[in-house]
Amino acid sequence: MxxxxxxxxxxxxxxxGGSDIATIQDALSDAEEHLxxxxxxxxxxxxELDSQVALAAIIEQYGTxxxxxxxxxxxxxxxxxxxxxxxxxxxxxxxGRFFGVYIDPKxxxxxxxxxxxxxxGIFYFTWVVTGLSLSLGLAVxxxxxxxxxxxxxxxxxxxxxxxxxxxxxxxxxxxxxPLFAPQGGKWLDRIKALxxxxxxxxxxxxxGLQLILGILYFTLLVxxxxxxxxxLMTPAIQxxxxxxxxxxxxxxxxxxxxxxxxxxxxxxxxxxLTMHMSKGIGQLHGRFAKFMLVxx
Amino acid sequence: xxxxxxxxxxxxxxxxxGIASLVLLSVLDQSKxxxxxxxxxxxLDDRSENTPLMKQGALYPVLRSLEGSGLLSSMVExxxxxxxxxxxxxxxxxxxTLQVWTEVWNQTDNFVNAVLKGxxxx
Numbered sequence: 001m002x003x004x005x006x007x008x009x010x011x012x013x014x015x016x017g018g019s020d021i022a023t024i025q026d027a028l029s030d031a032e033e034h035l036x037x038x039x040x041x042x043x044x045x046x047x048e049l050d051s052q053v054a055l056a057a058i059i060e061q062y063g064t065x066x067x068x069x070x071x072x073x074x075x076x077x078x079x080x081x082x083x084x085x086x087x088x089x090x091x092x093x094x095x096g097r098f099f100g101v102y103i104d105p106k107x108x109x110x111x112x113x114x115x116x117x118x119x120x121g122i123f124y125f126t127w128v129v130t131g132l133s134l135s136l137g138l139a140v141x142x143x144x145x146x147x148x149x150x151x152x153x154x155x156x157x158x159x160x161x162x163x164x165x166x167x168x169x170x171x172x173x174x175x176x177x178p179l180f181a182p183q184g185g186k187w188l189d190r191i192k193a194l195x196x197x198x199x200x201x202x203x204x205x206x207x208g209l210q211l212i213l214g215i216l217y218f219t220l221l222v223x224x225x226x227x228x229x230x231x232l233m234t235p236a237i238q239x240x241x242x243x244x245x246x247x248x249x250x251x252x253x254x255x256x257x258x259x260x261x262x263x264x265x266x267x268x269x270x271x272x273l274t275m276h277m278s279k280g281i282g283q284l285h286g287r288f289a290k291f292m293l294v295x296x
Numbered sequence: 297x298x299x300x301x302x303x304x305x306x307x308x309x310x311x312x313x314g315i316a317s318l319v320l321l322s323v324l325d326q327s328k329x330x331x332x333x334x335x336x337x338x339x340l341d342d343r344s345e346n347t348p349l350m351k352q353g354a355l356y357p358v359l360r361s362l363e364g365s366g367l368l369s370s371m372v373e374x375x376x377x378x379x380x381x382x383x384x385x386x387x388x389x390x391x392x393t394l395q396v397w398t399e400v401w402n403q404t405d406n407f408v409n410a411v412l413k414g415x416x417x418x
Contacts, residue, residue, distance in 0.1 A: 026356075026357075026360055027356075027357070029379065030333065030353075030356035030357075030360075030382075031353065031356075032379050033332070033333060033334070033378075033379050033380070033381055033382065034333055034334050034337070034352065034353070034356070036378040036379060037332075037334040037375075037378060037381070038334055040378060041334075061337075061341070061351070061352050062351060062352045062353040063351030063352065063353035063354060067351055067353065067354070068351070068353035068354070071351070071353060071354035071356075071357050072356075072357045074313070074357070075357035075358060075360070075361045076357070078313075078361070
């Protein structure tokens, strides 16, 4: 039997083994919130009661770690992550699988993510660089401290927001509530704990890297998309508007019909490959984001 | 064969799986303000007669999944002492859903009671 809230949380964590990290985090923070509130209330009502006895009664009502873990697993089994549609059934043939990417919500989600990651990347990077240099520069002054604290808390908030975007667009389960800053104790202790928490620094690193990744993703998406669009448009441009493919020294070069068909086929091939690539990048980035923002 | 107690536990768990959502929606619908998990659990304990039908810990994942499907909304507020609390509120969609579900529950209730009575009398 767990004789402290910490011990209960430890047991719950090991019982939750095999579940999604984000679900584990949800379960732990729910249990922490409930048990400490219940214990505090109990102590107010019956101050003479031994806290261990009180906790045992509270856990009896809340459920053992095993029971609680199974409740979360049950619900997790019944519901899929937010906004993720059930995986579309896989078409059997290779051709079907190749072109099936067009109806795969994951591919479209990834493309959207790659598109907006440039914007969010620039914002995150600016925020981190500005915040970090302001905090460090003003650390010697009296208002440097609250500014630094605000900056660190904002990084954690932005990390949660990025997690929500990643879950919605890439379908990777991310936490739905902020990580707990350790409670109790003095302000200075809290700031120290925030500074010692690796999540703070990993989130900051992630936000800095997001600029580079954002530029990379955006380029990797927009370049092949424009090329395949050009290929697909070539017949229309040539046949309807009579604009040559190449115009050199006054000589206009047009493609013969056979090459025009090849152009369209090439455009379709490139577009499909781009969709596959986006899907792959999206999955990789989802794993990366999870590693950086939710690691144990 | 499993013994009666175990079978009963399993039966209760299966029933609870659906009821918990209905009960939680209803509690939040009747409440004027947002509630956090412990308050809800306390209210439900006061309502149930002898032994509570479900462990309090089992309510939280249901709250989260209701929030996930947009029937509840929530926000985290720091508390003076202890960890921050998550306050839940019912959404407009949640209220609509509750109406329909209450209807479903009443039908189920009538049906099951009718069948049970029929078996006892016949």
